[in-house]
Amino acid sequence: MAKFLTNREENYAQWYNDLVIKAELAENSAVRGCMVIRPYGYAIWEKIQAELDRMFKATGHVNAYFPLFIPKSFFAREAAHVEGFAKECAVVTHYRLKNDETGKGIIIDPEARLEEELIVRPTSETIIWNTYKNWIQSYRDLPILINQWANVVRWEMRTRLFLRTAEFLWQEGHTAHATSEEAMEETLKIINLYADFAENTMAIPVVKGYKTESERFAGALETLTIEALMQDGKALQAGTSHFLGQNFAKAFDVKFTDRTGKLDYVWATSWGVSTRLMGALVMAHADNNGLVLPPKLAPIQVVIVPIYKTDSDLNAISATALKIKSDLESAGISVTYDDRDTQTPGWKFSHYEFKGVPVRIAVGPRDVKNNTAEIARRDTLEKETIPAGRIKEHVVRLLEDIQKNIYRKALQFREENTYYPDSWEEFKNIIEDKGGFVMAHWDGTPETEARIKEETKATIRCIPIDSKEEKGKCIYSGKPSGRRVLFAVAY
C-alpha cells in the first residue's frame, strides 16, 4: 500500500483529495475555488473530450463558440433560470484599472464603470438563444444541433477538486427543434449517449432517469440524468440532458414558420457533462495504491521499465524494450519506455501504479536470457511472465479485459449497495449506516421529498427510465405509489 496516501477506508474525503493532488491530476490555485488542472489530469480530460466529441459529431452535432460574458439583462428574461443561478454569479462591473494616487498598487478606475454589468456565464442558454433568434425564421432553419466546449463559472460556497469548483470545463449542447416530440427525442438521445460513454469508456455503470420537479434544471420542463454510485456510498450526478420546452424561445422571442405557414415558438434542449467526470473516474475505480484508469482513457496505457545493473545490460534490455514498444504501438497502444537512470525500478513500479497506468512491462537480464517479459496489470496487481512472441496479443487482450473488469467490479459494487426497503425505519438505517442506492416508493409530492431530505439528507436522484411498475406505499407518507424511485445522499 502506498504509505503517503490516506487510507480510503479511514477517511474517504481525504483519500480523494490526496490522490487527486499526488497523482498530479489537479491542485488548488491562488484563486479561491479554482483549480489548476495539471498535464496528467488534462491528458485524461482530452481523452474524454475526444471520445465525446466523436460521439456528438456522429449524431449530427457541430461545434461553435459563444461569449464568456452575458449581459445582465439576458438573465432576467427567464424567471426560473435567474432564480436558479442568481446566487452564484461572478459579475464584471468595470473595464479598466489605474495606479493608486498614493503610488502604491493598483485600483479599479471608478470612471470605467460598465453601463450594463456583464455576467461571467454559469451556463449559456441565454446568450445562445439570443443568437438563435437571428438564425431561425423557418422550419427550414431547423434543427440546430450545436455543441460548445467551454469554461463556466459558478460561485460555489464550498468547493472540491473536480467535483465542485468555481470555474469548470464542460461541454454544453444547445439544440433547437420544430416540434416538442423532436426535442424530447433529442433529450433522450443525449442521455443515452452519456450513459453509453460512462459505461463503455469510463467503465462506470449509471442509472438513467428523470429528475423530480425540485431537482430539475432552472428553466427546464424535464431533466434527464445519469447517476453513478461512488465507493463511499454517495451518488454523483454525472451528466444531464434537459428538455426546455419553449421557455427560452419565449424569453428570447424565437419564432419560426412551420410547413403550414403557422408561426410558433421553437423547442429547445440543452445538455452537458463537465470536468466533474474526472472526479467520478477517481472515486469509482481508484484504490489504496492510487488511481486505476480504464485503458480507454489512460494517457499511458503501457509502461515499460528496464531493470539493469550495467550499461551493457541496458543496451540488450533497451533493444528488447524498444521492439516491444514499436510492436504495441503498431496495434494503436500508447507506450512509454521509462529508461531514466535517475529513478530505481522499485520507484517506477510504485509511481506508475499510483498514476493508474493499466499495464506495466518489466524487462531485465533474466528476460533477455529467457526471451520473456514480466507483465503486470493495475486493476488486480497480478503479474505474469510472457514469452516475447506473445506479448502483443497478450497486451491487446489484457487492455480489453481490464476495461471490462473494472466496469464489472463497479457494477458489482453498485448491485451489492442497492437496497429495496419497504419501511421508513429500514430506509433511514440504510441511508445512515451504509449509504448506497436506495430504491423506494414515493408518493410523488415535493413535500414528502423535502421532508425526507430534511430528515436523512437523501434526495431523489432520479425516477429511473427502466423502473418497473410496482404497486406499493410511499416509504414516508404511506400513500399509494406506482413505482420505486432512486434515493441517495449525493455529492
Added chain:
RNA sequence: CGGGGUGUAGCGCAGUUGGUUAGCGUACCUGCUUUGGGAGCAGGUGGUCGUCAGUUCGAGUCUGACCACCCCGACCA
C-alpha cells in the same frame, strides 16, 4: 453567512513558563556503493516564522487587528 481549525524551507511537521546561531522528516544538489516493489552511507544548498501594529532588554512564542486557506453546516454540475 454561522461553527471549528491552521498559517514556520518546495512538501509534511516540531518548536516547553518569551532567552544565544529556528529544528526534524522528505524533496533537492555532490560523491561512492546500489537497481526484479518507493535503496544505503557521507557531505551540502535552501527561512523577511501569513501581514501589520503593540508589550518587552529580548517575540516563532504574549496581545490586538487584518489576510489567506482548510474542515463542518445552509447552496450546488
